[in-house]
Amino acid sequence: MTSVVVLDHPGLLPGALGTTGQDRRPRRTTRDWLVDSFCFLASLAWVTLVTFDAASPAPILAERLPYEWMILADALLGLACVVALWWRRRWPVGLALVTLPLTMFSMTAAVPLLIIYFTVVVHRRTAIALAITAGGLVTNMFFALLRPEPGNPYWVSTAWGVVFTLLVLAWGMFVRARRQLVLSLRERAERAEAEQQLRVAQARQLERTRIAREMHDVLAHRISLLSLHAGALEFRPDAPAQEVARAAGVIRGSAHAALQDLRKVIGVLRAEISLSDEPERPQPTLDDLPGLISESRAAGVRVDLREQVRAPDLLPVAVGRSVYRIVQEGLTNARKHAPGAAVTVEIGGAPADGLSVEIRNRWPVGEPAALAIPGTGTGLIGIGERVTLAGGRLEHGRDERGDFRLAAWLPWPAT
DSSP: OOOOOOOSOGGGSOGGGSOOOTTSOOOOOHHHHHHHHHHHHHHHHHHHHHHHHHHSSSOSSSOOOSSHHHHHHHHHHHHHHHHHGGGTTTSHHHHHHHHGGGGGTOSTTHHHHHHHHHHHHHHSOHHHHHHHHHHHHHHHHHHHHHSOOTTOOHHHHHHHHHHHHHHHHHHHHHHHHHHHHHHHHHHHHHHHHHHHHHHHHHHHHHHHHHHHHHHHHHHHHHHHHHHHHHHHHHHOTTSOHHHHHHHHHHHHHHHHHHHHHHHHHTTGGGSOOOOOSSOOOOOOOGGGHHHHHHHHHHTTOOEEEEEEESSGGGSOHHHHHHHHHHHHHHHHHHHHHSTTOOEEEEEEEETTTEEEEEEEEOOOOSOOGGGSOOOOSHHHHHHHHHHHHTTOEEEEEEOTTSOEEEEEEEOOOOO
């Protein structure tokens, strides 16, 4: 199952951070609309200010133009650039190339042209941004000649144009680098999440395969009993009634047990399982649990086993095998994450009541981090899959006392 991160305020992010596909045009967010509106109004205010200044008897920003129509033409050009700002995100390079000649003489278009140039630096590769920068620096050499500032020499006005261009370039490159960092971190997080989901799926598949292989021997034993007693009835139809009844009872019990085993493993057998030619070793059951406890004690783990199972001879083999695996996983986790801690194993149950298993150990206090063995968590995933297939329940984590607790309940039929 894929987890999706839902942002609290996605409208406050740029549209470029809202999509991951390179061929998909990002949609404009609320933040983008606010930024574009501010740029539009600021540029419009600049055009109005420059136009009134140029029409005044004593201009401040530049020398007065010789003809009145030039002032009107410059204002119209500035307004055209202001309107073009609404399309700067879609065609930044095209707008920059079309409006590049205006940087030689238009005073009203100065602010919208800087905004378009900033958009090129943020949204396009560095090579394209440097090419546009070089063209702007060349046209800047002519601006001070065609529109000289009153009281400032040519080189001072040209130097100010270069400074403004480089400042916008540095700012745009910083914004682009930060957005690329965010996109790379998000891509790495998505890749890590996909890899984790793949590991979980592989752990589940491996556990299903292992369960299916374990059940193979049990089903083969049940079916062989069915075949043996059915063959005896076929070749001895004149057998005494007591022997026939006894054989029929064995057949009925074996068939019932085989059906129960098949019901538990039917979902596992959907996958293709390749069995080796060599017979597998017998799988452990509840009777093998003392040996597992002894091995852990020999390894230095303090284990206290408390077993209160009534009628253990009636416990199904599959349930006993699951109990063995659960205890094995609990002891393994205790050795990994709480070295030196005492472990308590409690097993209890009866037919029709179910079987409960609980492994508890103290949470480590003051243990050096170097002693902890790293784990991937796939062991608990496999145990959870096993318990789910058996129709039981599994709980794990820290309890109210602060101890780590691994508990499971497995169904135990009355017959």
